[in-house]
Amino acid sequence: MADRKFISIDGMGGDNAPLIVVEGLERFAQRRADLHFLLHGDEAQLAPLMAKAPTAAARTTIRHTDKSIAMDAKPADAVRRGKGSSMWNAIEAVKNGEAIAAVSAGNTGALMGQAMFILKKAEGVERPALAANWPTRTGVCAMLDLGADIAASAEQLVEFAIMGQAYARVVNGVANPRVALLNIGSEELKGHESIREAARLIRGSNLQMDFRGYIEADKIGYGTIDVVVADGFTGNVALKTAEGIARMMSDMIKDALKSGPIAMLGALLVMPGLKKMREKMDPRKVNGAVFLGLNGVVVKSHGGTDSIGFEQAISVAAGMGESHFRTEVEDNLKRLVASTSAVAPVAEPSEQTAK
């Protein structure tokens, strides 16, 4: 394989696999002529589909396996009994250095469990996090943790901030990302102690980070912050809330535009303007959540996405796989360790003097 770069793809994960996986792959291959692909799964199903995806087929190696992970598999079972499945093999190709990143639309917990087991946590990272983009008025904002775990200590929130900053740089191309901690704003009741402690830690460190303190969830859309940090439970609730409201409003708009012949005529006239909004709020355009903090890139696509969404997830994987993300994070973690340990030597002598 020498100098050819491969993306490793779980052909069997997701509600509409393998069809939308192959269609998404074909779309992506048409955009990026320089990348190659490893496609893991049942060759009997994949080969006929690939025959209809000529651009991708020319650069795709099918890696056959009969085994795949069910969408309702439990994470522990997926780790214990998942070896040799299409998901497992997709991740293992990253570990072996055959691929720069893996993508799957399969079960989140299973993917997370297998990725953690196979790739292990990166050095210095205590807790990996799931990151993805969130649409704003002016572009996108990276958000993490979206549910890799349910809780996070102050130190782990600082880690998330560091990883989120690197993600915003390499995936979103923001040179100096503005980072904030998600919090609530009722005066003295300002959020959990872990959040306030994380703010103190970041301010007291020599991290090169444009840290902007707290952000309330209703302000994320303003586009004034590039990275929003939360524990996995809170981040997941916020993400799901946003998805739910956006879907409800989109459905209501559709109903309104079809509510009668006059409205339908009007709809034709307003459509070009509304298209911009629909594109911005299109969940497919922000599909592809990345597990940050592992020794290798694994991207989780929404299980119910279509080929456009899966194409986007491959695109995120390629962007992360080709980037210097890990160096970014490593450098910042070193800076954090340095600033933490720098405090101790200063404090010790003065304490001794006090005695």
Place this chain on the structure above:
Amino acid sequence: MADRKFISIDGMGGDNAPLIVVEGLERFAQRRADLHFLLHGDEAQLAPLMAKAPTAAARTTIRHTDKSIAMDAKPADAVRRGKGSSMWNAIEAVKNGEAIAAVSAGNTGALMGQAMFILKKAEGVERPALAANWPTRTGVCAMLDLGADIAASAEQLVEFAIMGQAYARVVNGVANPRVALLNIGSEELKGHESIREAARLIRGSNLQMDFRGYIEADKIGYGTIDVVVADGFTGNVALKTAEGIARMMSDMIKDALKSGPIAMLGALLVMPGLKKMREKMDPRKVNGAVFLGLNGVVVKSHGGTDSIGFEQAISVAAGMGESHFRTEVEDNLKRLVASTSAVAPVAEPSEQTAK
């Protein structure tokens, strides 16, 4: 005052007080000819405004005070030094039995602090909660806690469920509310232990509650649940996220409908259909969050609302004040205590037998 029912109103709280307070009061008075009002605040400012609100004026008593609570007041200061302010007096009228409910658009923390101090917690309630309605496809869904506190134990979540059930009955008129705990859905990682324990407690009790287990935030809009229960931090983040996304999408629709002469013509044609959506998602229509679990009804209006929103907040206060909410909650709390203590006597003899 005999048999006349009064609503007690903080005339000076909110970004646009006292103007929108009086305008909202006038709107409400036109709807409800049977209620009377105590209006607390600076008479020099209130009297000229009331002169332009004849319907309300005929049934309003202005209670003068020079003192008001600043929008950025700290809760502790509001309690320590707030006595005699328009907010304080509005709440005190409820304590004294002069009014059936109090309304303020002032600082949330200050209102919460004063309400707790003046009215005290209702018997059997460990932690009051802030509840409000959330728009769904089919109507509204009650949600609590929206930020009265930041955390909640399993027992407190059960309390919230009981209070939310009563709220859905008396404010939303749902005979048998379907209650669920807000949770995340990543398989084995299903949420905090407190949430799972709360589910066990409710299932193991003899509460007369249509308990539906967990709900993910993206499903709230489906309208299949009438009461969503969360700790105050999570509830507040969900609420703010929903507000932010709804506002962003509304702004984008507005921009789209004004994007050129053809779009503007189309906008005229689609407007009647879109109006339904705008009304449904109009935050003013769901304005008025109630502090549940105190000895008396206190309603918090959004600080930045207009007269329509403030009218709605008074309406919520009237509905709660006239209802049998407290009896509902008391009965259910007794049932909970009975079912909890019912477990012990059964367990004890069998343990003794084991000895």
